[in-house]
Amino acid sequence: xxxxxxxxxxxxxxxxxxxxxxxxxxxxxxxxxxxxxxxxxxxxxxxxxxxxxxxxxxxxxxxxxxxxxxxxxxxxxxxxxxxxxxxxxxxxxxxxxxxxxxxxxxxxxxxxxxxxxxxxxxxxxxxxxxxxxxxxxxxxxxxxxxxxxxxxxxxxxxxxxxxxxxxxxxxxxxxxxx
Amino acid sequence: xxxxxxxxxxxxxxxxxxxxxxxxxxxxxxxxxxxxxxxxxxxxxxxxxxxxxxxxxxxxxxxxxxxxxxxxxxxxxxxxxxxxxxxxxxxxxxxxxxxxxxxxxxxxxxxxxxxxxxxxxxxxxxxxxxxxxxxxxxxxxxxxxxxxxxxxxxxxxxxxxxxxxxxxxxxxxxxxxxxxxxxxxxxxxxxxxxxxxxxxxxxxxxxxxxxxxxxxxxxxxxxxxxxxxxxxxxxxxxxxxxxxxxxxxxxxxxxxxxxxxxxxxxxxxxxxxxxxxxxxxxxxxxxxxxxxxxxxxxxxxxxxxxxxxxxxxxxxxxxxxxxxxxxxxxxxxxxxxxxxxxxxxxxxxxxxxxxxxxxx
Numbered sequence: 313x314x315x316x317x318x319x320x321x322x323x324x325x326x327x328x329x330x331x332x333x334x335x336x337x338x339x340x341x342x343x344x345x346x347x348x349x350x351x352x353x354x355x356x357x358x359x360x361x362x363x364x365x366x367x368x369x370x371x372x373x374x375x376x377x378x379x380x381x382x383x384x385x386x387x388x389x390x391x392x393x394x395x396x397x398x399x400x401x402x403x404x405x406x407x408x409x410x411x412x413x414x415x416x417x418x419x420x421x422x423x424x425x426x427x428x429x430x431x432x433x434x435x436x437x438x439x440x441x442x443x444x445x446x447x448x449x450x451x452x453x454x455x456x457x458x459x460x461x462x463x464x465x466x467x468x469x470x471x472x473x474x475x476x477x478x479x480x481x482x483x484x485x486x487x488x489x490x
Numbered sequence: 491x492x493x494x495x496x497x498x499x500x501x502x503x504x505x506x507x508x509x510x511x512x513x514x515x516x517x518x519x520x521x522x523x524x525x526x527x528x529x530x531x532x533x534x535x536x537x538x539x540x541x542x543x544x545x546x547x548x549x550x551x552x553x554x555x556x557x558x559x560x561x562x563x564x565x566x567x568x569x570x571x572x573x574x575x576x577x578x579x580x581x582x583x584x585x586x587x588x589x590x591x592x593x594x595x596x597x598x599x600x601x602x603x604x605x606x607x608x609x610x611x612x613x614x615x616x617x618x619x620x621x622x623x624x625x626x627x628x629x630x631x632x633x634x635x636x637x638x639x640x641x642x643x644x645x646x647x648x649x650x651x652x653x654x655x656x657x658x659x660x661x662x663x664x665x666x667x668x669x670x671x672x673x674x675x676x677x678x679x680x681x682x683x684x685x686x687x688x689x690x691x692x693x694x695x696x697x698x699x700x701x702x703x704x705x706x707x708x709x710x711x712x713x714x715x716x717x718x719x720x721x722x723x724x725x726x727x728x729x730x731x732x733x734x735x736x737x738x739x740x741x742x743x744x745x746x747x748x749x750x751x752x753x754x755x756x757x758x759x760x761x762x763x764x765x766x767x768x769x770x771x772x773x774x775x776x777x778x779x780x781x782x783x784x785x786x787x788x789x790x791x792x793x794x795x796x797x798x799x800x801x802x803x804x805x806x807x808x809x810x811x812x813x814x815x816x817x818x819x820x821x822x823x824x825x826x827x828x829x830x831x832x833x834x835x836x837x838x839x840x841x842x843x844x845x846x847x848x849x850x
Binding site: 372396401 | 532702720797808812
């Protein structure tokens with residue numbers, strides 16, 4: 313028996329032109345009959361267009377996930393935007409390019425994207441262009457963006473705990489500052 | 491000379507057990523602008539999750555939040571079940587709802603009690619906490635723990651609740667119901683409570699929609715949003731209950747939504763005790779492939795959203811979650827517009843904030 317997966321035709325038809333590659337769109341359903349629609353956008357620039365379709369249809373932004381497919385310490389490679397409309401979840405995935413991952417901001421459309429995008433900037437080192445309020449969310453201004461995503465070798469961590477090297481370096485850096 | 495000045499409040503705060511820092515721009519007694527600084531209790535839990543296997547993560551996610559602890563392991567298990575294609579047994583679906591609603595009663599009563607504490611109504615605070623203690627006893631008796639129930643596991647539930655315990659839960663609910671009804675009456679009519687909550691901390695419906703708030707904060711502003719109704723999961727499609735919505739948009743409306751929801755939770759607990767079918771409580775885990783899935787549930791504070799990515803190993807490639815408080819903090823900027831400095835704590839409490847789960 314073929315299950316019917318519920319969804320808003322306006323949203324699905326509106327986003328489809330942004331996903332031209334093969335296997336870019338798939339639909340799934342959980343055991344309770346709740347639908348999930350997955351779209352892989354051709355380029356990060358199309359995000360604004362796809363988000364506008366969802367905004368017009370009255371969808372709500374639920375979450376944004378940045379992740380990579382390889383190692384924890386490498387630059388983030390993909391971002392998945394999760395939207396909800398009338399009990400159905402619509403996921404937009406964008407593939408980031410290489411060393412300078414950049415996406416356009418959707419905060420002008422969805423006010424609640426503000427925190428998610430600020431978190432992406434500081435915790436994962438992703439550039440969000442045209443963000444209306446690019447202040448720090450959790451990390452202090454003095455810390456580098458994406459620093460928590462870096463893998464620190466255990467030997468360097470132990471240096472801080474059992475030798476004075478780290479403190480001497482901090483003191484030296486302090487002297488250098490004007 | 492400017493007539494406004496900045497007033498720091500926090501990070502260690504009289505009203506909250508958790509650290510959050512408010513930078514208030516005040517003009518005399520009136521708040522003109524709110525800036526929020528958080529990040530004091532970031533624990534790096536999402537990175538930790540990718541270094542543990544799927545089963546260990548059930549324990550980890552239960553520790554994201556204290557009052558919503560069960561909702562986190564519940565949603566996490568649902569996301570794993572979605573990604574692996576596990577169908578949980580019918581008995582487990584009912585037992586999951588049972589634990590979830592027991593936690594909801596305790597969580598809502600806690601928030602209501604703290605409101606009385608902030609108002610300075612100490613006797614009411616003590617009274618509500620005493621009534622809540624009955625639910626704590628239920629948790630301890632049935633699950634062995636007062637906060638983290640450790641009831642959920644991938645594929646079902648860990649604790650099978652026998653007939654005798656179901657009878658005990660039913661008796662305790664019968665005992666609690668009149669006591670909570672009395673409490674609801676006090677919050678609805680007491681002039682001291684109303685003077686501090688009615689018409690305060692306004693969040694108009696349009697702002698609530700714009701900011702995408704969830705849970706009782708959204709429902710107190712007239713928005714019909716409840717994952718249990720919008721995309722039913724576990725045993726909710728088969729159970730009868732109402733989604734409580736109020737349109738007062740103020741602190742009072744949010745409190746009444748929570749108190750009325752407790753009665754819906756009692757209804758759900760009773761139905762679960764009566765209708766839970768016999769049978770197994772767990773389903774076996776399947777082969778782990780490379781896939782992605784989402785899951786969402788309604789926690790006491792609102793929608794919890796989980797995303798999981800598996801890579802063929804027993805450790806998730808990515809596990810991300812968004813807690814309800816994360817969506818609700820920005821609403822404080824609207825609620826505190828032109829309020830008095832003395833009301834800041836009370837308004838903050840009305841979103842039922844959780845700092846540790848926001849920062850993870």
